Amino acid sequence: MAEGETAMQPAAGASGTTAAAAAPPPPSPRRGPPAPGPDSNQGNLDSHLRPPEALRVIGQPLRRVDALAKVTGVTRFADDLVLPRMLHMKLLRSPHPHARVVAIDTREAEALPGVKAVITGRDLPIPYGILPVSQDEHALALDRVRFVGDPVAAVAAVDEETALAATERIRVEYELLPPVATVEEALQEDRERLHERTAYANVHKAVSLRFGDVEEALASAELVREDLFFYEGNTHLPLEQHAALALFDADARLTVWSSTQTPHYLHRALAKVLAPLPASRIRVIACPNGGGFGGKSDPFQHEIAAAKLAMLTGRPVKICLTREEVFYCHRGRHPVLMQVRTGFRKDGTITGMHFRTLLDGGAYGSYGVASTFYTGALQTVTYRVPVYWFEGARVFTNKPPCGPKRGHGTPQPRFALEVHLDKVAHQLGIDPAELRLRQLQPPHSLTANHLRVGSMGLRRCIEKVLEGSRWHERRGRLGRGRGLGLACSSYISGAGLPIYWNSMPHSGVQLKLDRSGGCTVFCGSTEIGQGSDSVLATWWRRSWGIDPFAIRVVTGDTDLTPVDLGSYSSRVTLMTGNAALEAASRARALLARAVGAHLGVPPSRLVFAEQRVFDSEEPERGVSFAEAVELAEARFGTVGTTGSYTPPPAPGRYKGAGVGPSPAYSYTACVAEVEVDEQTGIVRVPKVWIAHDIGRAINPVLAIGQVEGSVYMGLGEALMEEMEYRPHRRLVHKMPSMLEYKSPTALEMCEVVTYLVEDPDPNGPYGAKEVGQGPLLPVPPAIVNAVHDAVGVYIDEIPLHPHKVLAALKAKAEGREPRYGPARFPPVRYPAPLEVGLPEPTPAQPAGAAALAGTGGGRRP
Amino acid sequence: MPGEYLHLRLRVNGEQHQLACASHKTLLEVLREDLGLTGTKHGCELGECGACLVLVDGTPVLSCLALPQELQGREITTVEGLADGPRLHPLQQAFAELGAAQCGYCTPGFLLAAKALLAEQPAPSREAIRQALAGNLCRCTGYLKIFEAVELAARRMAGAATPGGQRSAATEAK
Ligand code: FES
């Protein structure tokens, strides 16, 4: 693995990198032929993946730094932690979907031997919520419960059994309220409101943003098509159940270990709810997550209640949720009803689009306002949409709250848009791939809704999957019941704006170099299984030529690490990466000065490689990396540097412009092959080809793993995963268990051919963009489009249950519209549109100018 | 409010343990809470996910459904018992190299299920691997890297000529 470094020239090392990052992106970043890699890692790699000499260390398939801990079972997840004198906590949850809490009697529970404390809503009266605009949650219900599973009381006891027995002795008097079960009911004015502050009825949020004259564009279009779609809600189902451990020590400091993706946001919520305990006395440590997918991004009731009980009892308090409770926490994919109305020219190009969404948000706000905007944000970054109108609304219902799941609010509209385009292609007799290729959003451009697109490798992605699937030869010719479908997508590499308004960096990194030649990296990001610790350790190999395994990574600890907003919105590689590169380049400069002075050579002539720092003109003259640190320490004192990253300011200036901007967008194209059994309606997916424009693959093993994991999750959402509630107004989960919530097993997983396409983005570290979420998005629409290719019916809602396929086939046989899907879009009182208008035409920016102009944009060593 | 206590003798990873524990405890709880073997995970505690899978005399058993008193005198293997000192089991090596462990939470269960499979079928087909692992859920990897890792380990164990499976954790850096 070291050959890349020895071959590295100093000039290439420095300017080669900058060139890759800031120069105009090469039109087709083809690299040399693949070098033989270890074992099967290379199996799926696109041949152009091999990095140029200067980047040989980035882009190496490298084992993750934490892999050995994971395969030996020594990784410590939150529930693996044990402290002396630890108490166990259990929550009492509401059995009713909607009720007023009239009285709670905890005396009998408190009297039970072994019970140390019982708390209710009155002990934690301050509301909180992840978004500043939605502070609508209480750790324990104050006066009202809003879904089956809403926590009402918490008990700390010497063991789990005692705590559980105590919860059964708590008497709660409820006054039942009529529940709001569906979006239709939520839109009615005469229903009980779940929250005081709503747009109207139980409408949590309603928005309307208009960019240009859409009605005019539709009126003058050669074809206007309108379609309705529905995307059912589903949940993250992380394999690890959420767990938290709280300790309030003798110095009156609170520490909470938790399976959280966002320790910084949890820290803020704890400080708010536990006031007057100052934030500076609260420490949140994010344990490695046993899967997150967005489901561990909110501050949760059990975390807050455990902290409170630790403070009251003076003893450590732990809770691990049961699987049933994980279903109650939810925050999963919103069910979204969508109406798409688009004008087209005869050649299939879009003249204007009107997109409407209606989200069932469940009982609380969570990330819902952002989710609502996301259902309208990214339609414009893949294909040119000259004028655009988005109307979105989210309602409250008495079900567990929805929130961010992998792709946050964008898989649903992406599904609608991609199936809609497939229908138009058929209507106009144009190949669906050709229809897309004709109107790709150009790189380095602004969209109608003021998003700045940087590098854009979608064309190449489409070409890869067409080639791989032999699209032109095979589509429509696979025989009865078999078909191919195409869909594309795009996703953000980190949200351009933080959850709460501030002008501080989104990512911070501190480095400590020590005389051993080792280095410790402190960063607030969290390892949720995606390999962020590994990516964090990898940058140093490039900057300094030291082995990533000599790097110690300390992450996700609010006491020790500088703030990073957390592992969500696919932000870690880009944002944390840029911060890390800045810290690394500063440290490199210090070391180079010290070593240069020692050797009597100008610092610019020094090379960092192979754990050494040496003169490029006389490579045998040099010092070990450890000696370099000693020299720097002797000269400058303790060696430590910092780096930070703030995304470039978003071009949009309108209210709502905060959702959608990102320093860079990843792109994905996907072809799915399906087999449809026309007797049973069962759809099988034997194979998927997927190409993802990742900007730069920092570690192909991790990247391919993220792509395959995304395909898997998209497959599950397309075919089987759904949150279902029993009707009859009880709104109990139909399936709060892993057995009944169907997810793909090893038997259902399809074959996946992955292509990583590299179109480096000027804002990404070494050009890198996200990979963790985007590849999920095109999978469901590709499958639905393939079903149409196979049997000639469109299933306009997912999951694709067999009964839906059968109903559509029946409709087709009877000469009705060959589809299954929603029939109507209920009347929603969207506000009058905010007439934002189109962005000012910008003078064609030289590519790369963005990187130079981007405030705080990634600097590179 | 523990009820009855049991006195147990359990053999785990080749070590004999004696302990007293509440009679309702599952093997999963005894392993994690009484023996400190937290490598065994849980995702449901209802026999639905496979995260808690251990081997009993080489046969896969869901520890969340097993009662320890019935397993006295049997040989229980957990993930902690896979490596031979610092030498990783070829399955562990292959899982680490190929990225078959992302969050790693499902990994112990998969490793043990795969070990049982390879003991029976040293060169399993992809289909046999799928069948053998169908009771274990993984939400991160999409299973494909896991299949590849089992195949790689099988090849190495058969060949043993490849040194890959035999390197120690300490020297195995790349
Ligand atoms: S914890 Fe035993 S099968 Fe899930």
Ligand code: FES
């Ligand atoms: S690696 Fe996360 S569940 Fe399998």
